[in-house]
Every structure is written in C-alpha cells, then in structure tokens.
Amino acid sequence: MVSKTEETQLNRLENQVDNGGGGAWDYLCLARKLKVRRPEKVLKYGLSILNDSKKRSALGPGEWTLYEQVAIAAMDCQCLDVAKDCIKILQKKFPESKRVGRLEGMLLEAKGLWAEAEKAYSSLLEDNPLDQVIHKRRVAMAKAQGNISAAIEWLNKYLEIFMADHDAWKELAEIYVSLQMYKQAAFCYEELILSQPTVPLYHLAYADVLYTLGGLENLQTAKKYYASTIDLTGGKNTRALLGICLCTSAIGQVPKGRNKEDKESLELQSLAAKALEKDYKQRADDKLGLLTSALRSLKI
Amino acid sequence: MAEDLVLDTAIRDWVLIPLSVVMVLIGILRYFVSKLMRSFQVPDPKIVKEGQVIVRARNLRAAANFIPPKSFRSRRVYFSNEENGLLFVPKGQAQNAQAQMFSDPNMAMDMMKKNLSMIIPQTLTFAWVNFFFSGFVAAKIPFPLTQRFRSMLQNGIDLSTVDVSYVSSRSWYFLNLFGLRGLFSLILGEENATDDTQRMMQMSGFGFDPSKSLGAEKDGLDIVQHEWALPKFEHRAEAVLKKLVS
Numbered sequence: 079m080v081s082k083t084e085e086t087q088l089n090r091l092e093n094q095v096d097n098g099g100g101g102a103w104d105y106l107c108l109a110r111k112l113k114v115r116r117p118e119k120v121l122k123y124g125l126s127i128l129n130d131s132k133k134r135s136a137l138g139p140g141e142w143t144l145y146e147q148v149a150i151a152a153m154d155c156q157c158l159d160v161a162k163d164c165i166k167i168l169q170k171k172f173p174e175s176k177r178v179g180r181l182e183g184m185l186l187e188a189k190g191l192w193a194e195a196e197k198a199y200s201s202l203l204e205d206n207p208l209d210q211v212i213h214k215r216r217v218a219m220a221k222a223q224g225n226i227s228a229a230i231e232w233l234n235k236y237l238e239i240f241m242a243d244h245d246a247w248k249e250l251a252e253i254y255v256s257l258q259m260y261k262q263a264a265f266c267y268e269e270l271i272l273s274q275p276t277v278p279l280y281h282l283a284y285a286d287v288l289y290t291l292g293g294l295e296n297l298q299t300a301k302k303y304y305a306s307t308i309d310l311t312g313g314k315n316t317r318a319l320l321g322i323c324l325c326t327s328a329i330g331q332v333p334k335g336r337n338k339e340d341k342e343s344l345e346l347q348s349l350a351a352k353a354l355e356k357d358y359k360q361r362a363d364d365k366l367g368l369l370t371s372a373l374r375s376l377k378i
Numbered sequence: 379m380a381e382d383l384v385l386d387t388a389i390r391d392w393v394l395i396p397l398s399v400v401m402v403l404i405g406i407l408r409y410f411v412s413k414l415m416r417s418f419q420v421p422d423p424k425i426v427k428e429g430q431v432i433v434r435a436r437n438l439r440a441a442a443n444f445i446p447p448k449s450f451r452s453r454r455v456y457f458s459n460e461e462n463g464l465l466f467v468p469k470g471q472a473q474n475a476q477a478q479m480f481s482d483p484n485m486a487m488d489m490m491k492k493n494l495s496m497i498i499p500q501t502l503t504f505a506w507v508n509f510f511f512s513g514f515v516a517a518k519i520p521f522p523l524t525q526r527f528r529s530m531l532q533n534g535i536d537l538s539t540v541d542v543s544y545v546s547s548r549s550w551y552f553l554n555l556f557g558l559r560g561l562f563s564l565i566l567g568e569e570n571a572t573d574d575t576q577r578m579m580q581m582s583g584f585g586f587d588p589s590k591s592l593g594a595e596k597d598g599l600d601i602v603q604h605e606w607a608l609p610k611f612e613h614r615a616e617a618v619l620k621k622l623v624s
Contacts, residue, residue, distance in 0.1 A: 208426055239426065242433035268445045273434075275441040299446055302608040305615035313615075313622040322615075346612060349619040356623060 117154035124148035
C-alpha cells in the first residue's frame with residue numbers, strides 16, 4: 079500500500095508532466111517503485127521517451143526496464159501491437175530470459191489465448207518452481223476466465239508455500255467474500271490482522287464479515303472490531319460508527335444471552351450516533367434527515 | 379631505546395603508498411571476478427516454505443492478542459501439534475541440515491569458489507610483501523608496545539634492540555587488509571566480495587539451520603498466553619468518540 083507522502087509526490091509529478099514540465103523519467107521510476115497502476119500515463123510518456131532515440135540512449139541500462147514497463151502498460155490499454163514491438167526488442171536483447179518469457183505469457187493472456195498462456199506459464203514454472211509472480215499470474219488468469227474455483231485452488235496451493243504473502247491473503251479473502259464463503263473469508267482476514275495489526279482496513283473488513291455471519295458471539299466480536307477500527311482511525315471512519323450502531327441493535331434483538339457488558343455498550347452506541355450526526359452535519363447536511371430516521375429505527 | 383630513528387621519506391613514497399594502492403586494486407579486481415563467477419543458486423522449495431512458516435509463526439506470536447481466542451488456539455494447534463504440525467520436527471531430522479549442506483555438490487562448489495577467491499589473492503599478496511618489502515623498518519606505530527609483539531611485527535629486522543614500535547611492512551599489510559573494508563564499501567557500494575572479515579565470521583557460525591529455528595518458534599508459540607486485547611479497544615473507542623463529540 080502506498081503511503082500518503084508517496085502518493086502526493088506521485089500526483090505532483092504527474093501534474094508536472096501533464097502540463098509539459100518534464101520529469102517524465104522520474105515519474106516513471108516512481109510509478110514502477112510504488113507499483114501503482116497508471117497505464118495510460120505510463121504508456122504515453124514511456125513511448126515519448128522510447129521513440130526519441132536521443133533520450134533513449136541517455137537512459138543507459140534503464141532502457142530495458144522501461145521497455146518492460148511500457149509493454150505491461152500497453153497490454154493494460156489493449157494496445158497489443160505496441161506491446162508486441164516492445165517484447166520483440168527485449169527478446170532480441172535478452173534471448174532465453176525468464177522475464178521476457180513472462181511478458182510473452184502476459185501478451186498471450188491479453189490476446190485472450192488462455193490455453194497457450196497456460197502452457198507458457200507451466201513451462202516457465204517447470205524451470206523455476208518458486209517464481210512467485212508466475213504463480214500469481216496463473217491465479218489472475220483463472221479469475222479472468224471466470225473460473226473462480228480454479229482460482230481459489232491455485233491460490234491455496236500458492237499460499238501453502240508462500241504463507242507470508244499478505245497480498246495473496248487479501249486477494250483470497252475478497253474472492254471468498256464474493257462467493258459468500260464468509261467463514262473462510264474471516265480466516266483470511268485474521269491472517270491479515272496478524273501480519274499487520276495496525277491497519278484499520280483489515281479490522282473493518284473482519285468486523286463486516288463477522289456481522290454478516292451473525293450469531294450472538296460473532297456480533298459481539300464484530301462490535302469489538304468496529305471499536306478497534308474507530309480507535310485506530312481516531313473516530314473518522316463513518317462505516318465503523320454505523321457498524322457499532324447496527325451491531326448494538328442486532329445484539330439487542332437476539333432474545334437471550336445478554337450480559338452486563340452490553341449495558342456499557344449502550345453508551346458507546348449513543349456516542350457513535352452523536353459522532354455520526356456531527357459528521358453528517360459537517361459534510362452532507364442534506365442527508366442528515368435520512369440518518370436520524372435510520373438511527374431512530376435502530377434504537378430499541 | 380629512547381632515541382627516535384629517523385626514517386627515510388623514500389620509504390613512504392616507495393613502500394607504504396604503493397602497497398596500499400596495490401591492495402585497493404587487487405580488491406577491485408576480486409570484486410569484478412567474483413561477480414563474473416557467481417552462479418545462480420536455485421532455492422530449495424522446502425527451505426523457502428520453512429522460511430515462510432517461520433515468518434507466519436512469528437506474526438502469530440507477535441499479534442496474538444488481536445484475534446479472538448478460539449482462532450488463536452486453532453492456529454496454535456495447527457502449528458505445533460504432534461502429528462503434522464508445521465513447526466514440529468522429529469528428532470531424527472534435526473541434524474540433517476548440516477550434513478545435507480556438505481553433501482550437496484552445488485553448495486560445496488559454491489563455498490569452495492568463495493573461499494578460493496578470498497584465500498588466493500591474500501596468499502599471493504602476502505608472499506609478495508614478504509619477498510620485496512622485508513628486511514627494513516617501514517613505519518613507526520604511535521603508541522608503545524610490549525616485547526611480545528616483536529616477532530609478529532618485525533619479521534625481517536634482526537636487531538633485537540630496535541624499539542618494538544618500529545615495524546616492518548608486514549604489519550602495514552595487515553593494517554591495510556582490515557582497514558580498507560570501509561574504503562571498498564565507499565567505492566564499490568554495499569555488496570562487495572572484499573568483505574573478508576565478515577566472511578570469516580560467517581564461516582565460523584556455520585549455515586542456515588532451519589530445523590533449529592522451527593523448534594525455537596514452536597517453543598515460543600507454546601509459551602504465549604493469549605490475552606485478548608479487543609475488549610480494551612471498546613473503552614478506548616468510547617474515549618475517542620467522547621473527545622470527538624464534545
């Protein structure tokens with residue numbers, strides 16, 4: 079995930095290059111380092127550098143990484159001829175290279191030739207069974223074809239070996255949620271919380287999944303996680319505030335099993351409601367009426 | 379002897395400086411040669427998996443208080459249970475790693491290459507110094523030393539009455555050997571093969587022994603007491619909201 083300072087820096091560079099202020103190479107390097115996905119801009123500025131032979135020779139060995147970056151951006155924008163040219167140039171320079179092989183596989187994917195791409199990736203994996211990027215491309219391909227169960231299977235196999243890769247856990251959690259397999263999604267979110275306990279996003283998502291699962295214990299746990307999200311974001315997260323209100327009213331509706339903990343939580347709910355009203359008044363005054371009527375219907 | 383010997387400035391011009399320059403040049407040469415000779419080592423899948431398992435187990439230990447007790451317990455069982463827990467290593471396999479490293483031909487070749495690239499230039503340079511630059515006083519060490527160092531520092535000087543602070547060029551060679559490391563990291567960047575002292579220390583503390591670290595992680599995990607931190611968060615959220623609303 080990109081930090082705020084890095085994002086502002088990237089946007090500043092982007093504006094600068096857009097308005098003709100130069101600095102395209104810095105922008106491309108930063109985009110590559112942060113792994114953000116801005117295909118049109120990368121394609122435009124990358125091509126402008128590559129087509130100008132003076133600028134190209136000024137790059138030195140960075141030229142080849144630029145070719146790779148532009149090829150991927152071209153595939154993203156479906157400019158397959160541009161991509162094919164770049165890959166051909168790279169192939170001439172680096173024959174028998176795994177990185178170029180991977181780009182070829184991606185080109186086959188972009189053209190929609192799934193079977194050939196699958197073959198290309200399998201042969202690459204035979205040579206190097208521990209290449210993380212190719213494993214992930216295989217998962218992405220299965221997902222793009224709509225074959226979600228195959229995607230899940232590949233992703234699980236990948237995670238058996240590389241279990242510390244939290245991007246993969248995030249992807250798996252999203253797939254499970256899209257398939258409504260909430261228990262498994264909860265497990266994935268727990269893994270994410272374990273590896274990065276201070277990121278409020280995961281607490282929020284976990285709380286959402288628990289609330290959806292329902293049941294008294296899950297609702298109580300969900301409330302706790304909404305509370306931790308509020309704590310981590312300083313009370314600014316609207317979704318967590320609404321979550322607290324919903325959870326408390328849902329717990330109230332469960333016929334048995336309430337304990338004294340829930341009595342204290344009534345205060346939390348009223349505080350959350352007040353904070354919500356204040357927030358709405360500041361930012362979306364016209365919707366305040368909707369909010370108050372919704373909250374009133376929740377209160378038991 | 380209390381009087382000072384006056385050393386010819388020609389010694390400085392023709393001994394100290396050339397010796398340092400030669401050592402720097404040999405270091406740079408070794409760096410490029412090692413880059414050429416470096417072979418690509420295919421990582422073993424089992425070792426990669428074990429590395430990842432350790433990272434995951436460590437995360438579990440560190441952030442255990444953030445997940446509900448039931449999930450923590452189920453994960454702990456998954457990691458350390460007797461039959462197929464990930465961290466559980468039966469006693470017999472524990473010693474395998476070292477034996478494996480010696481018998482694996484690729485790794486043995488790699489180690490030999492690294493050792494050779496270090497030992498041969500050192501030996502050659504040492505022999506060269508001894509041959510050409512022995513038999514005279516090269517420098518004076520600014521602090522006094524005891525008589526014990528005489529044999530080490532004054533190899534060519536056969537006068538036993540010369541002050542031990544006056545040393546021969548062999549000691550200048552050793553000084554350069556250990557001291558040029560900083561210079562090399564400036565010139566060649568962080569990763570350079572001239573880091574002999576580091577490599578010597580690495581050789582003594584041998585090898586990556588995954589089974590031991592797995593066992594250590596398992597013990598650490600068994601010790602952890604799960605204390606769910608989430609209830610506290612409710613109170614903290616209340617405090618935050620109170621401040622926000624007021």
